[in-house]
Amino acid sequence: MSQAVVALDVGGTGMKCALVRPDGTVHHEERHPTRAERGPVAVTENILEIAESLAGKARADGLIPVATGIAVPGVVDEVTGVAVWSSNVGFRDVPLRDLARQRLGMPAALGHDVRVGALAEARLGAGRGRRHVLFVAIGTGIAAGLVVDGSGYSGAHGAAGELGHVVVRPGGSPCGCGLRGCLEAETSAKSIGRKYAELSGEPGATAFDVATRAAAGEELARKVWQDAVEALADGLLTAQALYDVGVIVLGGGLAEAGDDLLRPVRAALAERVTFHRPPEIVRAELGDTAGCLGAALLALDTLEEASR
Ligand SMILES: [Zn+2]
Known part of the structure; x- marks a missing residue:
């Protein structure tokens, strides 16, 4: 059976x-x-x-x-x-x-x-066949998971991958963690919607609205979107300096913007790299099932370790 x-x-x-x-x-x-x-x-x-x-x-x-x-x-x-x-x-x-x-x-x-989501994307999704994969989930918040040779990295206290709380805009927008200018406070789907709503005076605008209107050429939406892209590129440059991965997989709700996100992020990162080897930047493939598949992979790994 x-x-x-x-x-x-x-x-x-x-x-x-x-x-x-x-x-x-x-x-x-x-x-x-x-x-x-x-x-x-x-x-x-x-x-x-x-x-x-x-x-x-x-x-x-x-x-x-x-x-x-x-x-x-x-x-x-x-x-x-x-x-x-x-x-x-x-x-x-x-x-x-x-x-x-x-x-x-x-x-x-x-x-x-997010760390098990990274495991799933690295083994079954957009990072298949790559040895060094960084998965970055951008939704209400931002977090990342590093996978090397198919194994996730959790850190000493189970808190590795908090890329969302790397400060990219000192003195910038207040973040839920207590700091200002964290990547999450500048680039999460929630903060993009909030910034646009503040500037346009249109309450309830979402990151999806901003992406759509930016693509349609609306000036304010383009500015808010580009600011978010620049902040994300700063965060990814820091991640690349630390991890030197082969591929960065962008997931979470914001990645639904597809090429409207990927293209400007690739360009903004290319402008920033100096000695770094630039990673490939691709969109996640498993959507919102990555966490569930990753939980299954983690359970299977546990079984394999127990049988050794
Ligand atoms: Zn923070």
Whole structure:
């Protein structure tokens, strides 16, 4: 009988869940609301219930569930399997990996949503076949994941990849972290929408509106978009100086702009490089399923390590 991994990507608003085969193909997918307002205890119980039900679905379909992989946002200690801190889900030191292992009676792994998304893009998506891959997710916030030879890098405290909080505009826009001019405060989809709304006096404008209007030649939208592109290029130059990757994969909601983002970012980075070897800059391929697939890959890696 063939095997399957139970995979969940828990976000602030929704959970993407799947049964994934060891080769990375998806057998079954489902989505559920997170409803974080119920508090971390209820959310944790809900995660475990969904995971159990997916394991049951695997058995009913003739598959053997062999492991569980869970991805969450925030600070995640992948070694101890603890969701240390997550503002949008409300986790504080939740030992999710052990809870899942006990409840489902099989090995489990816990990962950071963007870092496991990076793993998925590097192995199954836009970074396939490349040894050094940096995945940068640009949505409400900005975070990155570095993958070298197929392995993710988490850092000493489970907090690696916080590219969104590299200061690119000293004294610039206030950031949620307390600093000013962080990449996230200048270039996230949320901040692009906010800046345009402030300047145009049109509340509720989104980054998508800005991209569309900039492409159509509207002057203010073009300026806001170009400012964001320049700030992103500054952030990516810092990342390249640190990591020297072969390819940077841009994902998250902002990457939906496609070539309207990729082309000016490539040009702005090309203007900045001096001694650096410029990376290729490509769009992510897995969309919003990267985190869920990455959670599955992390669980499979855990199994492989255990069998060694
Ligand atoms: Zn910040």
